Amino acid sequence: MSKIAHPHDRFLKTLLSDPERAACLLRERLPVEISELLSNELPELVAGSFVDQELQEYLTDRLFRVKTVYGHEAFLYALIDHKSYPDRFVAWQLLRYMVRALEQWERENPEWKRLPAIVPFVVYHGAGTWRIPSNFLALVDAPTGWRSYLLDFKFSLFDLGHVEDQQLSKQPYLRAWLLAAKYATRDGKQLEIKDFLVEVLTEVPADDFMLIMRYVVETYMRYDEKDVREIIRRVRPEEEDKMMSQFAQSVIENTNPKWAQMVLQKGRQEGRQEGRQEGEQIGEQKGEQKGEAKILTRQLQRRFGIVPEWANEKIAKAEPPSLEEWSLRIFDAQSLNDVFSDKA
Numbered sequence: 001m002s003k004i005a006h007p008h009d010r011f012l013k014t015l016l017s018d019p020e021r022a023a024c025l026l027r028e029r030l031p032v033e034i035s036e037l038l039s040n041e042l043p044e045l046v047a048g049s050f051v052d053q054e055l056q057e058y059l060t061d062r063l064f065r066v067k068t069v070y071g072h073e074a075f076l077y078a079l080i081d082h083k084s085y086p087d088r089f090v091a092w093q094l095l096r097y098m099v100r101a102l103e104q105w106e107r108e109n110p111e112w113k114r115l116p117a118i119v120p121f122v123v124y125h126g127a128g129t130w131r132i133p134s135n136f137l138a139l140v141d142a143p144t145g146w147r148s149y150l151l152d153f154k155f156s157l158f159d160l161g162h163v164e165d166q167q168l169s170k171q172p173y174l175r176a177w178l179l180a181a182k183y184a185t186r187d188g189k190q191l192e193i194k195d196f197l198v199e200v201l202t203e204v205p206a207d208d209f210m211l212i213m214r215y216v217v218e219t220y221m222r223y224d225e226k227d228v229r230e231i232i233r234r235v236r237p238e239e240e241d242k243m244m245s246q247f248a249q250s251v252i253e254n255t256n257p258k259w260a261q262m263v264l265q266k267g268r269q270e271g272r273q274e275g276r277q278e279g280e281q282i283g284e285q286k287g288e289q290k291g292e293a294k295i296l297t298r299q300l301q302r303r304f305g306i307v308p309e310w311a312n313e314k315i316a317k318a319e320p321p322s323l324e325e326w327s328l329r330i331f332d333a334q335s336l337n338d339v340f341s342d343k344a
Contacts (some may be wrong), residue, residue, distance in 0.1 A: 007218035008082040008184065009060050010328060012123075014211060015177045016062040016078060017045055017330070018302055024174050026064070026076055026121070029158040034119055039067040043076065045303075047334045048104070050097035051079075058083045059093070063101055075118040077101060084185065085128030091136040094120045094155055120155035127185045130159045161186070165196055172203035180212050184219040191222050194231065201235045207298050209236060210243065217247045246292075292323040299330050300339070311336055 016022045019042040026043065027035045043064035051059045060080040068074055077098055081090065098118050106112060124130055137152040160168065160182040168178040179200055183190050197216075201209055217228055228247070232240045293315050300307045315323065326339050333339045 007215055008181075009056065011184075011211070011215040012060045012080045012082065012181065013062065014299070015181070016080075017299075019043060019045065021174050021177065022062070022064060024169065024171050025158075025178075026078075028169060029123075029156065030076070030119070030121060031156055034156075037068050037070070039069050039071075041067050046075070046101075050100040051093075052096075055093070058087075061097060073116050075101060075105075075116055076121060077118055078121045078123060080123040080125075082125060082185070084126050086124060086126060086130045086132050088132050089139065090122060090132060091134075091139055091153075091155065094122070095136060095151075095153075120153065121158070122155050123158045123160070125160040125181045125185055127161070130157065130162070165193065172200060173205070173208065176200040176204045176208070176212055180215055184215065187221050190220050191227070194223075194227065198231055198234045201231070206236065206239075207295060210239075210295060213243065214247065292320050292327070293318070296323050296327045296330075299327060300336070303330050303333075304336055308336070311340065314340055 046063040169175040
C-alpha cells in the first residue's frame with residue numbers, strides 16, 4: 001500500500017469502526033426508505049474485509065449487521081473509494097464483495113432458509129467528479145427487452161465533494177471527520193478551509209482531535225509546519241509541543257522528511273532554551289510511545305470493551321512501530337488475541 005493511500009485506509013476504517021459515528025453517517029446518508037426502517041440499535045461492525053488485495057490501496061470497506069424495526073437481520077455494506085477519480089466498475093466490485101459477505105454469512109448459518117438483505121453504500125472523497133451510474137445493469141451489454149430477467153441492484157452514493165462543508169453532517173463530531181476526508185484529496189482548497197477546520201475541530205473529543213490531525217499531517221500537502229502548529233494552538237494549545245513531537249517521529253518522517261527534520265530541530269532549540277536536562281531524543285520517543293499507547297487503548301476499548309491487564313502490560317512495554325501495527329489490526333481482528341498475535 002502506498003504512503004499516501006495507507007493513511008486514507010487507516011483513517012476511514014477508524015471513522016467507521018466507531019458504532020456511533022457509523023450509525024450517524026448511515027442514517028444521514030442512506031435513502032430514507034432504508035434508514036427509516038432501521039431499529040434504534042447501533043450497527044454491529046463485522047470483522048474482516050472483502051476487498052481484493054490489489055485494490056486495498058484504493059478501496060476501504062466496512063460491513064455492518066443491523067436490525068430493522070420489524071426485527072429482521074440485515075447488512076449494510078459500505079465501500080469507501082479513495083482513488084483520485086471514480087472507478088466505472090465500482091458496481092461490479094460491489095457485487096463480488098457482497099457475494100463474499102453473504103458466503104461468509106452462509107458458512108455461519110448453514111441451516112438458512114432465506115438470505116438477509118444486504119444494502120450497498122458507496123462513499124467517495126476523490127477529487128474527480130463522480131459520473132458513474134448507480135446501478136449494476138449499466139455495466140451489462142444486453143438488449144433492452146432482457147433487462148427484467150437480468151441481475152440488477154442500485155447503490156447509494158455519498159460524494160463528499162458535492163456536499164457543502166456545513167452540510168456534511170448534522171453532528172459536529174462526524175462533520176470534522178468528513179471535512180478532513182473531503183479535503184485530503186483537494187490540495188488546492190486546503191488552505192481556504194483552514195479556519196472552518198479549526199471551527200469544527202473545537203467540537204471533537206481530544207482523542208478524535210489527535211487522530212484527525214494525524215491524518216491532516218499525513219495527507220494535506222499544502223499545510224506546512226506553521227499551519228499545523230497554528231491549528232493545534234487554536235484548538236488545544238496545551239497539546240502543541242507533544243503532538244508536533246509525535247507527528248515528527250511517527251508521521252511526518254514517512255511523508256515529508258524535510259518537515260520532520262525542521263520540527264525536530266525546532267523542538268531541540270526550544271528544549272535548550274527551557275533548560276531541559278533530559279536527552280531530547282529520549283523525550284521525544286517517550287512522548288510518541290505514550291501518545292500511541294493511549295490511542296491504541298481507547299481503540300481497543302471501543303472495539304472489545306474492557307482491556308485486560310495482560311494487554312495493558314503488553315502495550316506499556318511496546319515500541320511505537322508495534323503500537324502502530326496493532327492499531328491497524330484492530331479493524332479486522334475478531335478478538336484481542338488476533339490484535340497481538342505474532343502470526344498476524
